[in-house]
Amino acid sequence: MKAQLIQILSLIIFLMPAAWVSAAHIHTPQKLRATRMAFIPGGSYKPLFKQRGEPAKELIKPFLMDVHAVTNEQYLAFVKANPEWRRSKVKRIFADKFYLRKWEGDLVLGDKVNPDAPVTDVSWYAANAYCKWAGLRLPTVSEWEYAANACEYKAGKEGKKELNGKLLARYSEKPPEKLPDVESCGRNSLGVYDMDGLIREWTYDFNNNYITGSAICGGGSGDASDPANYPAFIRYGFFSSLKANYSLDILGFRCVKDVK
Amino acid sequence: MRYLINRKAIMAIAAAGVMLIAWIFSFEGCSKASPQKIQGEEYAQLTYAPNVPPPITRDYPTKVIVNLEAVQVTGRLADGVSYNFWTFGGRVPGKFIRVRVGDEVEFHLHNSPTSTMAHSIDLHAVIGPGGGAISSQTLPGHTSVFSFKATSAGLYVYHCATQPVPLHIANGMYGLILVEPKEGLPPVDHEYYIMQSEFYTKGNYGDPGLQEFSMEKALSEQPTYVVFNGSVGALMDNNAITAKVGETVRLYVGNIGPNLISSFHVIGEIFDKVWQYGGENVTQQNVQTVLIPAGGAAIVQFKVKAPGTYLLVDHSIFRAFNKGATGMLKVTGEPDKEIFSGKQKDEIYLGSNLDKELESDSAASPGTSEPSANPNDINAIVEMGKNVFSTTCFACHQPNGEGVPGVFPPLAGSNFLNQDKERAIGIVLHGRTGPISVNGKNFNNTMPPQSLSDAQIAAVLTYAYHSFGNSGKVVTQQEVNKIRNQNNGKGK
Numbered sequence: 001m002k003a004q005l006i007q008i009l010s011l012i013i014f015l016m017p018a019a020w021v022s023a024a025h026i027h028t029p030q031k032l033r034a035t036r037m038a039f040i041p042g043g044s045y046k047p048l049f050k051q052r053g054e055p056a057k058e059l060i061k062p063f064l065m066d067v068h069a070v071t072n073e074q075y076l077a078f079v080k081a082n083p084e085w086r087r088s089k090v091k092r093i094f095a096d097k098f099y100l101r102k103w104e105g106d107l108v109l110g111d112k113v114n115p116d117a118p119v120t121d122v123s124w125y126a127a128n129a130y131c132k133w134a135g136l137r138l139p140t141v142s143e144w145e146y147a148a149n150a151c152e153y154k155a156g157k158e159g160k161k162e163l164n165g166k167l168l169a170r171y172s173e174k175p176p177e178k179l180p181d182v183e184s185c186g187r188n189s190l191g192v193y194d195m196d197g198l199i200r201e202w203t204y205d206f207n208n209n210y211i212t213g214s215a216i217c218g219g220g221s222g223d224a225s226d227p228a229n230y231p232a233f234i235r236y237g238f239f240s241s242l243k244a245n246y247s248l249d250i251l252g253f254r255c256v257k258d259v260k
Numbered sequence: 261m262r263y264l265i266n267r268k269a270i271m272a273i274a275a276a277g278v279m280l281i282a283w284i285f286s287f288e289g290c291s292k293a294s295p296q297k298i299q300g301e302e303y304a305q306l307t308y309a310p311n312v313p314p315p316i317t318r319d320y321p322t323k324v325i326v327n328l329e330a331v332q333v334t335g336r337l338a339d340g341v342s343y344n345f346w347t348f349g350g351r352v353p354g355k356f357i358r359v360r361v362g363d364e365v366e367f368h369l370h371n372s373p374t375s376t377m378a379h380s381i382d383l384h385a386v387i388g389p390g391g392g393a394i395s396s397q398t399l400p401g402h403t404s405v406f407s408f409k410a411t412s413a414g415l416y417v418y419h420c421a422t423q424p425v426p427l428h429i430a431n432g433m434y435g436l437i438l439v440e441p442k443e444g445l446p447p448v449d450h451e452y453y454i455m456q457s458e459f460y461t462k463g464n465y466g467d468p469g470l471q472e473f474s475m476e477k478a479l480s481e482q483p484t485y486v487v488f489n490g491s492v493g494a495l496m497d498n499n500a501i502t503a504k505v506g507e508t509v510r511l512y513v514g515n516i517g518p519n520l521i522s523s524f525h526v527i528g529e530i531f532d533k534v535w536q537y538g539g540e541n542v543t544q545q546n547v548q549t550v551l552i553p554a555g556g557a558a559i560v561q562f563k564v565k566a567p568g569t570y571l572l573v574d575h576s577i578f579r580a581f582n583k584g585a586t587g588m589l590k591v592t593g594e595p596d597k598e599i600f601s602g603k604q605k606d607e608i609y610l611g612s613n614l615d616k617e618l619e620s621d622s623a624a625s626p627g628t629s630e631p632s633a634n635p636n637d638i639n640a641i642v643e644m645g646k647n648v649f650s651t652t653c654f655a656c657h658q659p660n661g662e663g664v665p666g667v668f669p670p671l672a673g674s675n676f677l678n679q680d681k682e683r684a685i686g687i688v689l690h691g692r693t694g695p696i697s698v699n700g701k702n703f704n705n706t707m708p709p710q711s712l713s714d715a716q717i718a719a720v721l722t723y724a725y726h727s728f729g730n731s732g733k734v735v736t737q738q739e740v741n742k743i744r745n746q747n748n749g750k751g752k
Contacts, residue, residue, distance in 0.1 A: 169473070172473060173376070
């Protein structure tokens with residue numbers, strides 16, 4: 001069953017012309033610089049944690065995903081159009097005091113940030129508002145993990161091992177003071193970039209039951225479907241402590257769109 | 261009236277009951293040695309290994325505020341080898357915390373804004389879910405505060421307990437917290453903090469450059485490095501811990517693993533006192549090696565009596581020799597010859613022939629199982645003797661039997677050899693040390709005893725007598741055997 005799925009998936013991936021992936025779907029709301037969106041074919045995904053009684057695998061519907069995270073420049077356009085999301089105006093319940101802390105001013109990026117780097121120090125509320133404004137939405141945890149684990153589906157166990165090793169190394173590195181451009185951290189087989197390494201990314205349901213459940217706290221690996229998937233543990237462990245108004249230096253986001 | 265009496269009786273019984281309860285409570289209070297109230301507050305003084313904060317002089321519990329920061333740093337794992345450490349306080353191991361039993365500890369865990377992930381702390385000194393881990397999950401740029409009572413005296417490990425816990429530990433997030441008993445620990449001259457841990461890197465031991473964590477090695481529990489205090493050499497040479505002869509040293513030793521159990525030993529010392537598992541009481545005296553479980557600790561104490569350098573090791577000795585698990589204690593002062601003499605002599609040892617005896621014990625009788633030539637065929641005997649000579653004797657006496665002037669006496673035309681056949685047999689059997697004169701020249705050297713069978717000795721001597729212009733004597737197996745037995749009888 002799984003083997004078949006992998007075959008079908010790899011066939012789809014193989015047959016998809018790259019140009020079609022990138023050019024056909026472009027996320028161009030209002031004044032934004034365009035972000036290409038990649039087509040993520042549907043499939044099944046095995047979450048690290050699940051509720052008792054739920055099927056082990058979750059079905060993912062096809063969707064479109066920004067190939068890179070929202071940049072400072074793009075977020076600046078959003079803030080210009082939406083004064084309530086400016087640093088000096090935002091309400092504390094929607095964004096803590098770290099919100100956009102590296103920007104020089106409400107509408108000035110300044111020297112501490114790279115305009116083409118992912119915007120960070122943004123809260124979940126802010127990320128959610130941006131996606132809505134752009135006519136898009138935040139990905140679910142499952143969608144994000146599914147897209148991030150593309151290698152696993154392509155290369156099987158070995159690919160997964162390699163990906164995990166790479167991710168652990170990246171997670172262990174201290175990020176540079178000033179983040180590099182988006183698309184500088186590798187493109188996976190689904191055509192999306194930087195799915196880990198550059199930053200962590202908000203998801204729509206970051207605080208769902210699987211994540212805030214006791215399985216994540218304390219020492220054990222609990223009911224995890226794959227106790228050796230350390231990168232996923234790191235992401236889940238990270239999200240388990242998050243609150244929706246938190247803004248962190250290494251936390252940004254990207255948007256997705258349903259395929260009609 | 262009767263009613264009244266009854267009422268009085270009931271009241272009396274009730275009063276007695278209240279008094280009894282009060283007495284029980286007071287007794288209970290006494291047996292707990294008068295529970296003390298928290299007085300005042302102070303900030304914990306934390307130290308990096310191998311240093312330990314000064315002993316607590318308070319005789320009452322207080323509120324102790326601990327500030328510890330989780331921070332990720334790139335640092336030295338060995339010479340030319342670096343690693344992305346995750347730390348408590350910027351170094352591995354994390355800072356040493358010292359409190360007193362009964363203290364109320366207000367713990368502030370800060371996570372640096374530059375961290376790439378959440379961190380937390382599980383202190384084994386804490387009674388409560390996750391040892392504080394759940395209450396201290398902290399994102400980068402945040403601080404968590406929680407409080408706990410130091411209920412139980414002992415030496416405890418602390419470590420990060422954010423998922424995936426093994427990775428946080430493997431990358432360096434651990435340290436020790438000491439909860440002193442209320443009367444404190446006996447004063448000593450030196451206290452040191454030592455923590456053993458493993459690192460799992462993609463490259464081999466010593467491979468230069470920034471090394472990545474190896475999931476494969478960690479899962480198979482085969483560390484690349486086993487170290488004291490966070491890196492190879494952290495306790496060596498200039499970083500060694502020190503003491504003077506006559507001083508007492510106490511080591512607070514932790515082992516986090518993450519996988520291995522430590523057999524902690526100080527080469528050339530005996531631990532006078534051991535608090536096994538880091539518990540409150542001295543559990544043994546005069547201990548050579550202490551087993552420290554992963555996630556456990558021990559306190560060892562000893563008086564240093566002889567100057568010199570003492571190696572701290574994990575006595576699973578390949579770890580010490582090949583993976584970095586060594587440290588040094590340098591002791592200065594005057595030697596006490598009664599405690600340790602140092603080297604008194606270096607003498608030549610000729611060997612006891614024990615190896616040969618053990619070998620021949622398992623054979624039927626000495627010499628008989630060895631290759632031998634027909635005793636009537638002198639040419640065969642000389643031929644066999646030549647073979648023995650050219651494998652055993654020629655290196656010193658030289659192929660032509662001339663020896664080396666001043667060093668090895670000659671056999672060629674040797675008056676010493678030709679004078680006395682039995683003496684020659686004895687020398688081959690048992691060796692000889694000291695001055696001799698051969699052909700008018702003096703020699704003062706050692707010939708070791710030769711592990712040869714009777715037949716071989718007979719053959720090689722016959723060969724020597726038949727060569728190099730010598731007297732042409734024949735030495736028989738029986739003659740050799742006779743001298744071997746004479747000397748064995750004498751010698752034993």
